[in-house]
């Protein structure tokens with residue numbers, strides 16, 4: 001159990017921690033723009049220096065792109081090791097006109113800190129550095145071994161991370177990964193995320209005649225790629241909202257009765273969600289609740305579609321080609337490789353004569369489900385109770401976090417997904433913010449976690 005002195009120290013130094021976080025947030029480390037490459041490096045070095053000052057053995061790993069910061073302080077050979085993951089890169093801030101205060105000039109309004117990266121992920125990651133600092137100041141040494149991995153290209157899909165994990169596999173060995181890069185269930189309810197959906201994301205291209213044809217001269221002779229595409233897409237789902245691809249549900253792990261009961265007990269307001277989304281009705285599998293459908297059931301969505309002439313005026317053609325992007329969110333125990341295969345087979349058997357159909361895999365990640373009986377999950381539960389003052393709920397997340405899958409597949413280690421943020425922090429949006437109270441509770445919880453993991 002964490003000594004009270006440490007929690008007091010954290011509360012006492014709150015203003016200084018916020019001031020330091022301001023420094024981190026002022027660096028416009030936008031990973032997607034090449035013109036910010038210099039800022040990316042400054043942010044990496046900022047993290048490196050901070051870990052260095054905390055007495056960590058810290059190094060920059062060059063990847064050809066944004067460097068990875070890797071650090072460790074491992075004073076107890078016989079005790080568990082926790083790997084803390086974060087990212088120092090941020091999303092672009094545009095549209096700038098929608099920010100009340102400039103995105104890289106942090107400001108405080110009504111208990112919230114506003115800046116790009118405040119919640120995602122600089123503010124949340126920084127809680128661990130301050131927790132470590134407070135522990136070292138009061139207790140002199142950490143209660144467990146701590147390794148830290150901070151990357152600078154999470155917002156562009158972590159293209160180098162698999163390679164880095166593979167290369168530093170032995171240095172990164174740990175009993176659990178802690179990731180705070182998400183949110184609580186709501187502002188009153190902290191959460192531990194124990195499940196994530198996976199992703200199968202494909203592009204479908206239909207190729208017809210060599211060029212757009214006069215629909216009068218050639219109509220009735222050739223297959224129309226737009227029509228073919230529409231027919232194929234329409235066949236992907238049944239009228240009841242289920243996915244029609246044969247075998248799609250074969251590997252789906254159904255929700256346990258206790259899990260359905262637990263989900264039903266979460267404070268979920270359907271009317272408020274409808275209002276927020278601006279839709280008159282929520283739709284989907286009638287056998288499952290909205291909460292189940294958005295987190296623990298697989299989906300298929302057409303994300304975009306193109307082809308032919310859609311400008312103003314008239315152009316009567318048979319288009320030469322058409323295309324669409326389709327994403328499927330997967331649940332345990334589906335695999336993106338197998339679902340991609342099923343999708344391809346289904347489309348190829350349905351494709352009519354007269355066109356060529358090309359299918360390209362764009363992105364994929366497998367779903368994740370962490371066993372809640374683990375010692376590390378129980379330690380995190382106790383830590384949240386100490387840090388936040390109330391117990392967490394256990395939730396599944398509808399989105400995908402590819403790094404979690406990577407930690408599992410490359411390092412063989414489960415992640416603790418402990419979001420300190422809130423669903424309305426505006427990550428990736430204008431006026432991103434982080435509640436100062438969440439920042440304080442995050443530091444307290446991070447510190448308590450290290451003690452709970454040690455016991």
Ligand SMILES: [Zn+2]
Nearest residue numbers: 120121154181
């Ligand atoms: Zn993030």
